[in-house]
Amino acid sequence: MGVTHSRDYSYHAADPSYKAIRTSRNEPLKKEGPKWKSEVPMTEGQLRGKRDEFWDTAPAFDGRKEIWDALRAAVLALECNDLELAQAIVDGACITLPHGSLTESYDELGNRYQLPAYTLAHPLNLLTDPSCDALVSVHTETRAPEPLPRQDFRLRVRLSTGKDLRLRATMADSICELKKRLEEQEEIDAAHQRWFFSGKLLTDQTRLQDTKIQKEFVLQVIVNQPPPVLTG
Incomplete structure (x- = not known):
């Protein structure tokens, strides 16, 4: 993750005789996320935890923090079924999508960003835990947040x-x-x-x-x- 190269060229680094190929394609963002299956089935809570862990550490990878923040905001907009907002975020940050997906993108400096499938879609084998949902509901109903003093x-x-x-x-x-x-x-x-x-x-x-x-x-x-x- 975080491999950096020119935005306008793709390289075949494994081949010493590689040639630079012009690839300035930028596709509009697609609404559909990748289809994937978790090796170990997980619950919604476990998936959220895995996503939070990725986003908390993503700025430590190559690339710019403001672009990682924009990608996260675009992903959340897609979760809210707001494709127009997600596209506006991508465009506003000058992010290029060669395949119309957030799985691979580039910023205007040529830095490459890759998002794992679990950040973009639920696994096909997502587990549901009704008992856990019930506990969350009870906890929410019985413990209201305490108001804080109005200090400007x-x-x-x-x-x-x-x-x-x-x-x-x-x-x-x-x-x-x-x-x-x-x-x-x-x-x-x-x-x-x-x-x-x-x-x-x-x-x-x-x-x-x-x-x-x-x-x-x-x-x-x-x-x-x-x-x-x-x-x-």
Whole structure:
């Protein structure tokens, strides 16, 4: 993983007489994920743990952290069946997809990124554990999160436009409230904002205290502005 080569050429390094071949193809992102089967059947929880472990260590591989973050955000958008958002994330990060799949991609510097199948799709032999689901449901119903005091701080926000800024926030604020605050400060319609933290898409109902964010961490905001209306 993390092999680096020119974006516009592919090489056959095993052959000493290899030739550079022009391969500047970039396909649109496909919705369908790879079909695969786990050697050892796993539950949904085990799959999530395996994915989190990969994404937590991915920036340590060759390549750029911001591209790994963009790939994770695109994967999560696909999980939410939002192909348009996933494509916008890929395009915004200048990521090239030779096969229209996130399994293999390149950034504008030519760095190669490979995502294992388990990050993109469930295995065909995924196990279900009703008893585990029941325990999670009971735990959720009986243990509500304790509210945190409303102490203001300056939240660090990074827009997909490349701009970094700070918003007044408290840990009790919801993403919906923060979207409105960003709209007031930067005139970006709340309906055109998608908020992410650690590669996870945050819903409007999510509160900062639910994300376990620390005050110096950064929230990412994908801005999907509608195209300008042409007149005359």
